[in-house]
Amino acid sequence: MPAAAITIELSSPQTVDGRPATYQSLWLLVRMLHAHAAGQPVRIDDLRGQVSAARTQRMLVSRAFRDFKAWGLVAGWGEDRQRDPRFLNAERRSQGPFWLPEAQAQRLLLLVEGQAATLAERAAFLGLPAPLARAGAGPGAAPGTAPDAVHLQDAGFWQQLVAAQQAMRQGRWATQLTAGGAPASASALQAMRRAAQLAGSDFQRALVTLNEALLWRRIGDDAQARRRVQALGRQRLARHVAGHDYLGAMAAIVSAWCDYTARDLPAARAQLQSIARDPAQGALLAHHPQVRFEWSNLWALACRSQALGSAAEAPVQAAAQAEESLQHFGRALAAAFESHSFDAAQHVAANMGMAVWLFERVGLQAGVDGARPRAIQWIAFSEWLSGQAELQGRSAWNAIYLLRIARGACQPPPRPTLAQFRALAPLTPATLAREAGPLAEVFRGADWPDDWVQVATQRLAEHRSGARRYPGLQYCGLLLEQAWFAAHAGALAVAAQALAALREALPQLVASDRAYFREVWNDGLPAELLALEPPPRRPRGG
Template identity: 65%
Template sequence: MPQIATLTPLSIELTSPQSANGQRAAFQSLWLLARMKHAHDAEGGLVRLADLRGEVSDASTLRMVVSRAFRDFKAWNIEVGWGEDTQREPRFLNAERRSQGPFWLPPAEARRVRMLVSGRAATAAEVASFLGLRSRKARTAEPGSPPPDAVHLQDAAFWKQLVASQQAARQGRLMAPVAGGSTAGSPASALESIRLAGTLAATDFQRALVTLNEAMLWRRLGDNEQARRRLQALKKQRLAHHVAGNDYLGAMECIVSAWCAYTARDLPLAQSLLGGMANDAARGLVLRHHPDVRFEWCNLWALVCRSRALGLSADDKPTAAALAEESLQRFGEALAAAFESHSLDAAQHVAANMGMAAWLFDRVGLSDLPALAHDGHADTTRRAVQWIAFSEWLCGHTDGQGRSAWNAIYLMRIARGHCRPEPQPALAQFRAQKPLDPAAISQLAGPLADAFDAAHWPARWVEVAQARLADHQAGRRRYPGLQHCSLLFEHAWYAAHVGDLKAAEQSLALLREALPQLVPSDRAYFTESWNDTLPAELVLEAKPPRRPAARKKTVRRSG
């Protein structure tokens, strides 16, 4: 008969002097092994660095303790894993990340460990006493010693600042103007508020939440480097402590990382990060049950699919059509998640994205999609305008909500979308074009036309763009690089269309200064539009950036 392999038990004696299979053992190494065994049997399976602090080490010697423990584990012939994914085989893990934890025992290895007290099986109470769990629990139960994640009276100040930061972000006050900072009496910017919240944070979760919000703010400001630094800090906070809401924080960390990749136009990386998150056991659970996280995931996945569809539309129509269909489907799921979480701010973002996606797909010949067929392929421009009008309507019906610059940018692009003269037309030919004016856009909006009130939507597009640029210049709003550049170009186009070449030149001069902060693909869009769509007289005075020396075949974007 074939022999059935049996796993050799590892007996660890908890009483002093501690031993493993009869051989003297370092207390710290044996303690960590016993702690992992206890976590496997009675807890969630993970032992974090915070569990070691104060029990077997302080912060300055943690790395040394972990290294010694893993040498002992090897000598005891027991495999120990590290990292968040407990399904991985320890032999395939990256040893360079081992010191960060968390640590865990694979089920087969956990079954080998036998904990003894004076040669007999240890009771649960004895194991807890050896690990210090009973005393830790008793300390938290003492009067005046609330649990580390309990709500304290002073927490109200922290949450007030967190809400103030989020509200400032919704209103577009992302950071103070570069010159002079906030003026006396003006409300604090989102960045100022979140930093103040950081000084008031009293728990690990609050500190991690501040770091996450900082990363999100820097991402919105277009500073991917700063955003990634904060994400690295968040990862360290999560790995080093028992942080309440760790799965949520991990999921949002992944989403913000994917946003950074998308902003840099690294679409494969963005999709890989999102796909990995969906397939991860813990984060996938958060994705299914947390509507805010589901909104963020679906909206970004849809944007990635939209970009890929537009990029493939000229060379691979079937693949592009499939991606476009998936994009619209995910936008729909994002909208549902936004309303599930009662977030009108989230809903207005995805409504605008959906409208612009439908219009862009139509521009590249991808309008014949099942997702657009439910009302008999109605006029795509009308459909797009109504979705964007709905977004604007939501902005107007949210207390303290700032108006979206993207809505104005999208509508100005749509309004001139059918204007396609020869490259660098003469000024007279350029001005003879008939873009849709704001009144015509309001007509297309139909029942949602009341979103375009006169206070925010003047009668001419050049004034619409100018008003938003004035807000940015005065510091009332802070538009990130791509939005700011888009407003400058739209203002230049419409200023030239009404014959104000001087105003157009001024906007183009500012655009030239701002372009270097954009990623190459976005710079290329403005370079193409500047060279090809503006009148020759304006191009002569405001020299456009040079086209790339070796031009690759690219999809002409709306412009």
């Protein structure tokens, strides 16, 4: 005998079979029915921003399944939707995804004020755009429609995905930025969530997950980036979606970036090598410009780090790695232009410029004339590209690199006095602008005042006001440079404030990056400033 129907009233106050129902539990049930009509489960990410925050998801799921049991309904969880829900392991239930067996879905009768709910009303209850409700194979859908077929809502999905990617390029990552009092545009994260709501196929859902991973990596939250890569892996494992090899290659690159950021160079290189050795992904590396750019740029950075780290002990090997680094930067730049991405090109141009200067500093480019002007010209080219692409969210690296180069020739004694420190002669903005040659004009705009303290201060003010947002390492870099140049100008109060802010921000960095700031703070700043802001202690043996 078939189980009895379950009558659900969606209008307030919501009820199930005439009894009051918890809104969150009912929302999840209706969302599962909606996904069932489209042949899909409900992912844990579908709950975020709708009825839960990350910290409340486990509690919400537990409460919902208790309510389902009270309503006489059996729901399932996990990737295998053919399992009998009665025999699933409840300890893993909170991880999702969630789904309804066909027999249970057939029992649900949705009403709005006593009348059968329309697709638009179901979507309105869920907070989803109405076109998404028309995309499934439920009542009113065209018979025989495949889950991956092109639907009307696809235009809305691609619009939101493009909006998210454009917001990423402009630096509107997780928060809305404002300028001049104008209404704020949606952040990348907001647009990505809208795209996720509109996704009508496995590929679209997987593409959103990949872009979320790229977004979190760009923000500097590697823990979130790794979680999205893991979610993408589960999506790809559950079904062989379109673009499978591309998604796999890009996921591996994001993981390699996270390893590189954690300064685990062997792990980063191993990830990249696995892409090159895989037959399908290796073909993408040869023929897909975005994959080739990401791979070559990161490989070049890894080679750069290895070359700098081994320059003193193994100069011959380090020189070869330095040359390999520059070759791959060149390949990455070509790939960026092949894909018409000024954003990608400006990043690699800046990386190449800093590599040229750093290699010369440790003697790996000793036979090359004019290393510093070449470095500055590459950085100027990066800045010019940012202007051409109108990248409002351009990174702070170009400024940080020039500030480091400007003080690069200064060699103060350990713990110098303020008089000794102020006797140093860092290069002026005008000097570096002249060395940019034909690109000198890019350093003469409003973003480049003729004072290094103001260059750093201006960017920090933009960050704090929300006009731009810089990830942790860039923010710390600006603070250190502001402190150094303010101390050189004799403005110890400004320098001390910068170091106090740096002290608060350092814990978010990986140990190797913290070590760099700690060493400059301990050994490269005047004693009078250290009396105001004592440096962090070195680890034992450090």
